[in-house]
Amino acid sequence: MTSGNPTSPPVAVAAPRRRLALVAELVQRYLDEILAEHADVTDGALADYIPELTRVDPSKFGLALELTDGFAYESGDARTQFTIQSISKPFTYALALDRIGNDAVDRKIGVEPSGEPFNEISVDDRTKTPKNPMINAGAIAAVSLIPAADPQERFAQILDFYSACAGRPLDVDEDVYRSEKASNSRNRAIAYMLQSFGVLDDDPDDVLDVYVRQCAIRVTSRDLAEMASTLARGGVHPATGRRVTSAAAVQRTLSVMMTCGMYDTTGDWVTSVGMPAKSGVGGGILAVLPGQLGIGVYSPLLDENGNSVRGGRVCRTLSARLGLHFLSVTRESRSIIRATRDVAPRVRVYELHGDLLFAGAEQTLRTVENDRADVDVAILEVSKVDDINDTARAMLAGMRESLTAVGKEGYVVDPDRRVIPTDGRSAGAVVFGTVEDAIAAARDHVETQAGNANRVG
Numbered sequence: 301m302t303s304g305n306p307t308s309p310p311v312a313v314a315a316p317r318r319r320l321a322l323v324a325e326l327v328q329r330y331l332d333e334i335l336a337e338h339a340d341v342t343d344g345a346l347a348d349y350i351p352e353l354t355r356v357d358p359s360k361f362g363l364a365l366e367l368t369d370g371f372a373y374e375s376g377d378a379r380t381q382f383t384i385q386s387i388s389k390p391f392t393y394a395l396a397l398d399r400i401g402n403d404a405v406d407r408k409i410g411v412e413p414s415g416e417p418f419n420e421i422s423v424d425d426r427t428k429t430p431k432n433p434m435i436n437a438g439a440i441a442a443v444s445l446i447p448a449a450d451p452q453e454r455f456a457q458i459l460d461f462y463s464a465c466a467g468r469p470l471d472v473d474e475d476v477y478r479s480e481k482a483s484n485s486r487n488r489a490i491a492y493m494l495q496s497f498g499v500l501d502d503d504p505d506d507v508l509d510v511y512v513r514q515c516a517i518r519v520t521s522r523d524l525a526e527m528a529s530t531l532a533r534g535g536v537h538p539a540t541g542r543r544v545t546s547a548a549a550v551q552r553t554l555s556v557m558m559t560c561g562m563y564d565t566t567g568d569w570v571t572s573v574g575m576p577a578k579s580g581v582g583g584g585i586l587a588v589l590p591g592q593l594g595i596g597v598y599s600p601l602l603d604e605n606g607n608s609v610r611g612g613r614v615c616r617t618l619s620a621r622l623g624l625h626f627l628s629v630t631r632e633s634r635s636i637i638r639a640t641r642d643v644a645p646r647v648r649v650y651e652l653h654g655d656l657l658f659a660g661a662e663q664t665l666r667t668v669e670n671d672r673a674d675v676d677v678a679i680l681e682v683s684k685v686d687d688i689n690d691t692a693r694a695m696l697a698g699m700r701e702s703l704t705a706v707g708k709e710g711y712v713v714d715p716d717r718r719v720i721p722t723d724g725r726s727a728g729a730v731v732f733g734t735v736e737d738a739i740a741a742a743r744d745h746v747e748t749q750a751g752n753a754n755r756v757g
Contacts, residue, residue, distance in 0.1 A: 307398040307596035324373070325702055326695050327365075327662060331375040334617050335363050337375075344609035347581040352479035353600070356382065356583070362368070362598040363614060364525035367659065368532050368591065370539035371666065379519040382598055383476045385580030385668075386418065386434070386606075387524065388514045389442070390553050390561070393433040394531075395461045396445040397549035405445060408499050409438045410673060413560050418606065421489050428497040434560040434578065437490050442704045443514065444500045444507045448745075451506045458514050464528040467537055470517050477516035484512060515580075522594040524586045526592025531576075557662030558626075563605050565612075573615050574625030585611040589624050592659040622658035623689040637664060638684075646676040649735060649744040653684045661692035665699055668710070676749065677709045681735055682719040693719060697729040709745045 333632045339361060362377035396405050410424055414431040424431050430438035448454035489521040491504035499508055519527075529538045531554060535545040557576035562569040569577060575595070577587040583600030584610050595618065599610035619625055634689060639651045648671060654663060668678045682688075688696075697720055700710040714720045715733045732738040 326665065326698050327373050328375070330621070330691065331363055331365065331373055332704075334614060334621065335361060335375045337617065338610045340611045341610050341613065342601065344603055346600055346601055347606070350476065350480045350483060350581070352473075352476045353383075353582065356600050358601050358632060360583075360600060361610060362521035362596075364521040364596045365593055366525040366538060367662065368538050368595050369528055369663075370529070372522065372523055372525060372529075376521075377598065378596075378597060381462055381473075381518045381520055382584060383473050383515065383580075383582040383585065384462075384517045384519045384524075385515045385582040386439070387519075387578045387580040387582075387584050387586050388458075388517065388558050389434050389439040390531075390578050391462055391465060391527070392439065392442045392446070392514060393556070394535075394545050394549045394553040395458065396442045399447055400445060402548070402552060405442075408445060409433050410557050411559075413566065415564075418563050419486055420488070421486065421493060423493070423497060423499075429499055430494070430506040432556055432560040434556060434563075436487055437494060440487065440491055440497050440507060440511050441494055443511045444494075444502055446697055451510050455510045455513055458510070459517065461544065462514075462517060462527070464537065464542070465530045466519065466523040467526050467539055468523070470519060470523070472513055473518050477513055480516060481509070481512050483720055484508065487511070491564045500648065508551045517594075518748060519584065519755065521584070521598045524584055524596025524598075525594045526596075526709075528586045528588045528596060530594070531588045532590050532592060532594050534590075554590060557588070560600065565603075565605050565607060569612075574738050575615070575619065575629060576626075577615070579607040579611070581606045583608050583611065585615060589626065589659075594622075597651050622691050624658065628655075628657055637662070637667060643679075643735075643739050644743050644746065646674070646746055647679065647739065648675045648677075649679045649681055650737075651681045651684070655686050655691045656682075656688040656696075658689070658691050658695075659689075661695040665695060668703075672703075672706075672708060676709070676746050677711065678703065679711045679713060679735070679738045679742060681713045681738075683713060683715055685719050688719050693721075696720065700730060701728055707749065708744065714737050 360377045360380050362380055363375045364378045366372040410431045412431050414435050418435045421685050430441050432438050433442050446454050491508045494500045495504045530735050531550050534547040535550045536543050554576040561578040575587040579585045583598050583614050585597045587595040597611035597614050599607050599608045603609050637650050638653045642651050703710040712720050712731045713735050714731050720731050
């Protein structure tokens with residue numbers, strides 16, 4: 301398979317909608333709209349210093365988002381394969397931390413932003429080691445720290461680790477590998493410089509070959525979202541529950557991603573997006589919201605810093621619209637369903653507390669959806685919700701539309717109309733001032749539905 305446009309079978313968007321129609325319809329709508337907003341952007345250029353990357357389709361555009369419980373959403377070309385390139389760097393760094401420990405890694409690689417291009421031939425003036433693992437010098441050093449008897453064993457460990465994070469066996473795009481290896485003079489200079497300073501103990505060409513091969517591993521936006529979600533869950537794979545790396549290694553890795561992951565645009569990224577992230581010249585961006593979700597985006601047109609233009613714009617929009625900035629994490633972590641209770645036959649009340657942002661709203665509605673076989677009326681009691689953003693508000697207001705489509709009903713108890721305001725954004729929502737009033741309406745609905753069923757019978 302060549303690197304021009306390798307894809308796996310098309311994504312069947314309808315599948316998750318059939319499984320969890322209520323949540324999937326609402327979230328899918330947001331992701332599709334956000335992708336469509338940026339679809340016409342043609343700024344940027346394909347990476348040309350790796351000849352094979354100039355052959356990819358510049359129009360490809362994919363987005364995937366995965367919660368830490370393993371439930372994922374996809375939009376656009378989320379199953380198009382591309383090479384991971386520099387998004388590999390945090391994962392090999394995490395693997396090195398896990399294999400030999402922080403102290404041993406710190407002796408060879410720093411953690412400070414470099415203020416230099418990612419491929420600069422330089423080391424720290426004082427320590428003579430790479431300034432951080434997100435630039436090429438640090439990434440090459442990280443490869444050399446994976447304990448192995450030979451290059452083949454070293455790469456096998458790296459590939460196995462990436463595959464464990466992605467939840468499926470990954471492979472290498474051999475065309476990109478050969479193309480990158482043939483145009484790799486600058487990285488070869490970096491590798492020999494590192495050897496001269498005692499950073500590399502093994503043969504520089506052997507280490508560099510593993511590095512180039514790891515950059516040529518094929519992934520999709522969906523894979524990146526799953527790998528990011530594994531980091532978001534502290535090193536535990538979201539679907540399998542298997543621990544693939546230690547929480548300590550993840551914490552160190554995410555910290556360095558936050559300060560160094562987006563090269564010269566890291567400061568702007570932290571303020572506007574607020575998630576640890578890593579980009580690659582293959583066109584991918586991986587972003588992590590610890591404890592909540594992972595994001596994978598693919599669009600191969602790059603800016604002058606080597607970051608995906610449309611990918612960066614999508615991440616900014618997702619962060620702003622869904623409330624994903626890391627400073628919201630402590631607020632969102634308090635947003636849970638504190639209690640559920642059955643108040644009448646097939647009527648259930650869900651009491652929400654704390655601040656409600658995207659992830660909390662998604663999980664709340666997914667809980668309601670999972671209960672749908674046993675419940676005809678879902679009542680969300682939101683009087684103790686402290687704050688809510690527009691996305692979560694619209695999701696709660698849209699709950700009823702999906703329920704009524706299958707003969708169910710959804711009510712909201714919001715006595716002060718702080719969560720569901722009396723404006724056009726909440727059209728269709730049925731809001732009560734007290735739980736008692738909502739329960740009475742729910743009983744009437746259940747009785748009416750039962751009467752209609754008896755007449756039909």
